Amino acid sequence: MTVRVPAGAAKRHGRVRQGLRRQLVHQLDVKGSPYAYVAPFFLLFCAFGLFPLAYTAWVSLHDWTLLSDVHKFVGLDNFSQLLGDDYFWNATFNTLSIGILSTVPQLLLAIWLAHLLNRPLRAQTLFRVTLLLPNVTSVVAVVVIFSQLFGRDFGLINWVLSWFGLDPIDWQAGTASSHIAISVMILWRWTGYNALLFLAAMQAVPRELYEAATIDGASGYTQLRKITVPMIKPTIVFVVITSTIGAMQILAEPLLFGTYSLTGGPDRQYQTLSLFIYENFTKLDFGYSSAISWMMFLFIVVVVGVNYLLTRRSRGNLT
Amino acid sequence: MLHPPRRGLPRLVAHVWTASVLSLAVFGAAACGGGDNTATGSGGSSAKPAEKITLTVALFSDFHFAPLYAEFKKTHPNVQIVERRAQFNDHHANLTTQLATGAGAADVVAVEAGYIATFTPLVDKFYDLNQYGLAKRQSDYLDWKWRQGLSPDGSKLLGLGTDVGGLAMCYRTDLFKKAGLPTDRSEVSQLWPTWEDYAEAGKKFIAANVPGAKWFDGPGENFRAMVDQAPVGFYDEQNNLVAGTNPDVKKAFDLNVQMIQAGESAKLAAFSPPWNTGLTKGSFATIICPSWKTGSIKDAAPTTAGMWDVAAVPGGGGGNQGGTHLMAPSQGKHPKEAAELIDLLTNKDTQLRLFTEAGALPSIPALYDDPKITGFTNAFFSNAPTGKIFTDAAKALRPQHVGPKAGDVLTAFGNALQRVEQGKQAPQDAWNQAIKDLDRIK
Structure with missing residues (x-):
């Protein structure tokens, strides 16, 4: 602002006011507009994330069925009933078991695949696209086809087993066998996707490190362990967390594997937590379903927290 | 020997597809259900004869109704009929949700025998078909099939039977x-x-x-x-x-x-x-x-x-x-036409035809x-x-x-x-x- 001799008090006063206003607008712009920029996300998050979370908590404190207009407040009754419910703990065990069976091999395999693809290869793009193909397949198609492969009487896998003189396995009947079958479906669908994430991270690792290691005589495996893994740790943490959350929410695979058996097999041998919620939801017992949802949310928080600590602690030796 | 099953896959996929497409359709209908009300609301009365209206029919499998819709259109040129199908369990679960939330239900819904007693106590969620002249059909029916479609006190006719x-x-x-x-x-x-x-x-x-x-x-x-x-x-x-x-x-x-x-x-x-x-x-x-x-x-x-x-x-x-009833949810805007359609879809000629075409055993003993x-x-x-x-x-x-x-x-x-x-x-x-x-x- 240019400084001039004020012509009069009124004018000076006006100018000061104008300055103040400008300052205010400027302040508002600096302090306020960022909120406007991020508002779309937070509004959507509130509508589709925070509000359902809070409302579910509210519903879980009631005896709430859909067809009745009266929702009786019952406090924490749903939760105490849940903690004494064998089927709930059974579903929790199944979820953890399927989660571990699918996630651990998946991540190891994904790192290995990414490592293989991270060197100069012919038809590189082809291989990378192929990796992603399983992931763009519809989950329904995947489960239906794998259910046939795992068929008891006419399934491909039992047929192959029969070459080695093994008896056919009733994959759906057993607890372990059904968990393996479901884990294989998840493994098949998600390994490539995670491998691509790892590959992207690996491409950012400076080449010189590998060159130096090669000169020092380090083998491919040593390079993977001592250079690659430590350098892509942030991505590993990310992938571990997203896979864990995904594993906690498995629904479509067990539901379709049992051809719409809401109990996840006659003995609930592969009923996951999500399926347990769905079963109670279709019984229109919304209060109880909401309580299970909240327990699942707490489980995810705990499991992700533990994972985060574990993956953070496992520091590499890159110095 | 490996014998790859032939029919299972396309059938299930088709089911799931239908189910998901239909649930989208249901949400869509629920979302815009409030806006397209052209009929007058006085005492649940219906559209004027010339007015173009659409009736939706919700089923859980192919009931072989298509030729009957064409027949209905002959006497009701202003009525367009849209059929939607969902997987058996989803169909009944959807209906419950639609009744509870007051939106999205079809004008005519099929309810299977295993579920009929779940829905007939919800007296105010369905039109009383007695009000639309269907009481006259009682003499046609197997008595127990007729009674299954009544409200618990027997005063209201909520559903009319198709097959047994x-x-x-x-x-x-x-x-x-x-x-x-x-x-x-x-x-x-x-x-x-x-x-x-x-x-x-x-x-x-x-x-x-x-x-x-x-x-x-x-x-x-x-x-x-x-x-x-x-x-x-x-x-x-x-x-x-x-x-x-x-x-x-x-x-x-x-x-x-x-x-x-x-x-x-x-x-x-x-x-x-x-x-x-x-x-x-x-x-x-x-x-x-x-x-x-x-x-x-x-x-x-x-x-x-x-x-x-x-x-x-x-x-x-x-x-x-098994066996099924057809009901008209009270959130529908054209009860008169819905009742007339139910009448056609359950009458004697229809039941005769559906037995020979689809194996649906009539609930009309005269047949x-x-x-x-x-x-x-x-x-x-x-x-x-x-x-x-x-x-x-x-x-x-x-x-x-x-x-x-x-x-x-x-x-x-x-x-x-x-x-x-x-x-x-x-x-x-x-x-x-x-x-x-x-x-x-x-």
């Missing part, structure tokens, strides 16, 4: 021949006057060791048929859940356990993809056949034409499995002596006189009161039998757990 599910037993003549059993349908019927005889005949079949074939598909549907034949099923007339104390239920359970232990079950869950494969491959020699199931078998295993025949059901007929039905033979089932067989079954049918959560009860017992079948539990433990599961059914 009289029982028979379908069997594979080729497998019977291999096992040295008679193949003629009257001789076969004499093999099993009772279910105990049926179990005995199964022992003979298993002893003959026909490669790859068992006696029946799985215990669930037979169990259901046995319970359906009893005077009282899972509920008493006052809707008290008596499944745990009813001796007929325990008897049916025990007999199925015996048949499982004799190795008679192919261990296939009905309507699953492996079950479809089993139908085609001849994995089992007999299957319980409510009238409508003759249609399902033909759809699921078209290559087995001529290998099947139909005999009388063990236990002396009686027993109804049971109609030569078009009594003389009807089914080419797919070795020209078995299914018209005679099923009308006989329908005449012998002793109606049973169906309670509100019969479907959930059936699941509990079906799972228990499967646990025995898979060797996971001793029969007594499986029974006890089923009884415990009943406590969860509110």
Whole structure:
């Protein structure tokens, strides 16, 4: 602002006011507009994330069925009933078991695949696209086809087993066998996707490190362990967390594997937590379903927290 | 040998696709349901004759209604009919949600026998069809089928019946021949006057060791048929859940356990993809056949034409499995047209036609002596006189009161039998757990 001799008090006063206003607008712009920029996300998050979370908590404190207009407040009754419910703990065990069976091999395999693809290869793009193909397949198609492969009487896998003189396995009947079958479906669908994430991270690792290691005589495996893994740790943490959350929410695979058996097999041998919620939801017992949802949310928080600590602690030796 | 199943995959995918597309359609309809109200609201009155209106019809499978819609359009040129279908369980769950939230229900909805008692107490959620002149239809109907569609106090007519599910037993003549059993349908019927005889005949079949074939598909549907034949099923007339104390239920359970232990079950869950494969491959020699199931078998295993025949059901007929009512939810805006459509879709000519086309057994007893039905033979089932067989079954049918959560009860017992079948539990433990599961059914 240019400084001039004020012509009069009124004018000076006006100018000061104008300055103040400008300052205010400027302040508002600096302090306020960022909120406007991020508002779309937070509004959507509130509508589709925070509000359902809070409302579910509210519903879980009631005896709430859909067809009745009266929702009786019952406090924490749903939760105490849940903690004494064998089927709930059974579903929790199944979820953890399927989660571990699918996630651990998946991540190891994904790192290995990414490592293989991270060197100069012919038809590189082809291989990378192929990796992603399983992931763009519809989950329904995947489960239906794998259910046939795992068929008891006419399934491909039992047929192959029969070459080695093994008896056919009733994959759906057993607890372990059904968990393996479901884990294989998840493994098949998600390994490539995670491998691509790892590959992207690996491409950012400076080449010189590998060159130096090669000169020092380090083998491919040593390079993977001592250079690659430590350098892509942030991505590993990310992938571990997203896979864990995904594993906690498995629904479509067990539901379709049992051809719409809401109990996840006659003995609930592969009923996951999500399926347990769905079963109670279709019984229109919304209060109880909401309580299970909240327990699942707490489980995810705990499991992700533990994972985060574990993956953070496992520091590499890159110095 | 590897025999890749042919029909299971496309069918299931098709089901799931339909279900998901339909649920989208439902949400869409729910979202814009408020805006397109052109009819006047006075006393639930309907559109003026010239006004263009759309009626939606929600079903859980192909009811072969399409030609009837065309017929309806002749008398109602201003009405457009849209049909939507969903998977069986989803269909009824969707309907409950739509009634509870007050939006998205179709103008005409199909409700299956296992669910009808869940919906008829919701008196104000459906139009009283008496108000639209359908009381006159009472004289057409089997009395028990008519009463199933009434409100609990009997004053309101909420649903009109389409078909009933009289029982028979379908069997594979080729497998019977291999096992040295008679193949003629009257001789076969004499093999099993009772279910105990049926179990005995199964022992003979298993002893003959026909490669790859068992006696029946799985215990669930037979169990259901046995319970359906009893005077009282899972509920008493006052809707008290008596499944745990009813001796007929325990008897049916025990007999199925015996048949499982004799190795008679192919261990296939009905309507699953492996079950479809089993139908085609001849994995089992007999299957319980409510009238409508003759249609399902033909759809699921078209290559087995001529290998099947139909005999009388063990236990002396009686027993109804399935059957449907059509209802008009009160959130619909055109009750008059909806009622007229329901009238057309359930009238005598329609029921006659649907029996010959889709195996849907009429709920109008006058038709049971109609030569078009009594003389009807089914080419797919070795020209078995299914018209005679099923009308006989329908005449012998002793109606049973169906309670509100019969479907959930059936699941509990079906799972228990499967646990025995898979060797996971001793029969007594499986029974006890089923009884415990009943406590969860509110």
